[in-house]
Amino acid sequence: EIVLTQSPGTLSLSPGERATLSCRASQSVYRSYLAWYQQKPGQAPRLLIYGASRRATGIPDRFSGSGSGTDFTLTISRLEPEDFAVYYCQQHGSSWTFGQGTKVEIK
Amino acid sequence: EVQLVESGGGLVQPGGSLRLSCAASGFTFSSYWLSWVRQAPGKGLEWVANIKEDGSEKYYVDSVKGRFTISRDNAMNSLHLQMNSLRAEDTALYYCARYDSGGEGYFDYWGQGTLVTVSA
Numbered sequence: 001e002i003v004l005t006q007s008p009g010t011l012s013l014s015p016g017e018r019a020t021l022s023c024r025a026s027q028s029v030y031r032s033y034l035a036w037y038q039q040k041p042g043q044a045p046r047l048l049i050y051g052a053s054r055r056a057t058g059i060p061d062r063f064s065g066s067g068s069g070t071d072f073t074l075t076i077s078r079l080e081p082e083d084f085a086v087y088y089c090q091q092h093g094s095s096w097t098f099g100q101g102t103k104v105e106i107k
Numbered sequence: 108e109v110q111l112v113e114s115g116g117g118l119v120q121p122g123g124s125l126r127l128s129c130a131a132s133g134f135t136f137s138s139y140w141l142s143w144v145r146q147a148p149g150k151g152l153e154w155v156a157n158i159k160e161d162g163s164e165k166y167y168v169d170s171v172k173g174r175f176t177i178s179r180d181n182a183m184n185s186l187h188l189q190m191n192s193l194r195a196e197d198t199a200l201y202y203c204a205r206y207d208s209g210g211e212g213y214f215d216y217w218g219q220g221t222l223v224t225v226s227a
Contacts, residue, residue, distance in 0.1 A: 031211075033211050033212040033213070035212070035213035035214075037152075037214075039152075043219075044217035044218060044219055044220060045144075045152065045202075045214075045217055046217070047213060047214065047215050050207065050211060050213040050215075051211055051213075088151065088152055090152070090154075090212075090213065090214075091212070092211065092212020095166070096154040096212060098151055098153065098154065099151070100151045101152075
């Protein structure tokens with residue numbers, strides 16, 4: 001099973017700042033089948049990025065994904081108030097697994 | 108608009124059973140794999156099970172193999188999860204999710220979840 005480790009656990013930033021979230025896999029992710037999700041309190045997760053770098057339908061272009069192999073990054077170029085949430089990465093290669101999440105909180 | 112609405116959660120004793128359902132609308136149900144993903148209170152997401160469009164392939168996380176069964180009714184646009192021999196560690200919010208049709212392994216739409224609590 002591929003284990004995904006996200007860092008940092010919590011990111012404290014101000015609106016307008018850039019957020020950089022990391023997701024590291026214990027083995028290479030097959031064909032970069034790596035997705036990112038956003039989850040706000042009391043809500044279901046929302047797909048942001050799939051295939052490591054492709055934005056899902058309706059996702060603003062301030063969200064971008066990059067990486068391959070074992071190292072992946074989600075970048076939010078300028079944080080909007082609605083972006084403060086928990087973010088999860090997820091892979092499909094060997095089964096389906098999620099990272100433990102990164103909370104982006106208001107500083 | 109894609110909609111997924113879960114039902115069937117509740118309080119059950121350890122060793123008991125529960126059947127979750129998910130009613131789908133807004134897309135061609137029989138053309139998509141579907142999934143269950145759970146989230147324990149205050150914890151992260153855990154994939155539970157997937158089922159192929161025609162129900163011919165099913166996959167489970169190791170911790171539920173032999174206890175949970177995923178199924179679907181394409182005529183009724185519904186997905187189910189039969190959960191037997193429930194344990195305290197199965198306590199979670201269970202989400203129904205649509206699985207990417209291209210086989211790239213992501214979940215593109217999610218329901219709001221149904222809460223399962225396993226406790227004496």
